[in-house]
Amino acid sequence: MAELKVKFRYQHGTADTGRLDLYNASVALSGIARATSIVTHAYLNGEVRSHGEAAHGAEFYINTPKRGSFTYEAVIWVAGAISGGVFYDFVKYSFNEAVGKISQNDQMSRQLARRIEPTIEELPAVLESPLSDMHRPIRKEPVMVMDVTKPRGEKIVSFDSDTALYLLPHTVPAPHQIIGNVTKYNNITGWGRFFDRLEARTISFNISLKSPEAQRELITWSQHENNRGNEGLLYLKADAVITPNDIIKRYIVKEVSHTPI
Numbered sequence: 001m002a003e004l005k006v007k008f009r010y011q012h013g014t015a016d017t018g019r020l021d022l023y024n025a026s027v028a029l030s031g032i033a034r035a036t037s038i039v040t041h042a043y044l045n046g047e048v049r050s051h052g053e054a055a056h057g058a059e060f061y062i063n064t065p066k067r068g069s070f071t072y073e074a075v076i077w078v079a080g081a082i083s084g085g086v087f088y089d090f091v092k093y094s095f096n097e098a099v100g101k102i103s104q105n106d107q108m109s110r111q112l113a114r115r116i117e118p119t120i121e122e123l124p125a126v127l128e129s130p131l132s133d134m135h136r137p138i139r140k141e142p143v144m145v146m147d148v149t150k151p152r153g154e155k156i157v158s159f160d161s162d163t164a165l166y167l168l169p170h171t172v173p174a175p176h177q178i179i180g181n182v183t184k185y186n187n188i189t190g191w192g193r194f195f196d197r198l199e200a201r202t203i204s205f206n207i208s209l210k211s212p213e214a215q216r217e218l219i220t221w222s223q224h225e226n227n228r229g230n231e232g233l234l235y236l237k238a239d240a241v242i243t244p245n246d247i248i249k250r251y252i253v254k255e256v257s258h259t260p261i
Contacts, residue, residue: 001059004076004084005151006091008032008134013141015070024136029062029072031133035095036060036074038126043090044078046118048189050126086111092156095148098124098131099163100247120184121191121204125250128167135164169241169249177260178236178251182222192219194236195226199248205238207253215256237261 010028014020020028034051041055042048049055057080063073089112096102108116116123138144142161149155176198183202185192194205207219218234225232237255240248255261 001077001079002082002084004078004082004087006036006074006076006088006156007071007147007149007151007153008074009069009071009147009149010137011069011145011147013137013144015137015141015144018070020070020137021140024140025070027133027136031130031136032072032074033060033062034130035127035134036076038130039091039094039123040076040078042094042119042123043087043115044082046115048119048122048126083111086115088150088156090115091148094119094123094127095131095157098127098167099157099159100166100243100249101157101163118186120186121193121206121250122186122189125191125204125206128169131159132164132167135159135167138164165244166247169243171239171241171252174236174238174240174251175242175248178238179233179260181226181232181234182219183226185219185223187216187220190216192223194234194251196248203248204250205236205253206250207256211253218256218258233258235259235261 010020037055037060038049040058044055044057057078059077061075063075093102093108093112093116134146138146138159138161146159147155148157178196180195180197183193183195190207190209192205193202195202207216222232222234235257236251236253238251238253241250241252242248
């Protein structure tokens, strides 16, 4: 079996004394366990599980916290051969995307792109809850930060009071008319990406698999037209998941149309 390690290091505040509040630490450790399992399962199996109790093809352990700051070291045993480089890149991309640190212009390897494609937009949404739990000590002491690193200390992602805020969105009716085109769509999961003309950026979306087939066919049509270089224009009626500083994270689509809704 292959062994992989990911370190979760809290720094500043009481963490620098080698201590964390017991309850906050227990919530954080639960978040670490869930986030690690969810992202590992997604990497190995190309699907997203929301609970994270187990990942098919992997076993998880936690090493004792280290002295100086407060560090958990997650140990992942994976059956068979695995590319550690691509795995760590997958964790880096997934965690950073979940806290809004991924630019749409960021480049990635073909291997990483193939791993991400089956989980587009669904994985960062599912990671919100466990990552929010990992921020529990930071919410208690906003001066605290957490670095997620590879075994030798190479940084994967940093969490702080700003990312803690980003992980506490609320859902409201979309604040404006949604018009644009689909750029990515997974018809197995209902998750995709939509270029919103008013926002002038790509925003993730989810449409229920129980939606009328004609609605989902419009989504597929728009993506196909976009791939051909055509407009593929659609109007969406949706709720918007919005961060506390009013950034739209994703749309929960209720209706799709060729004309204004």
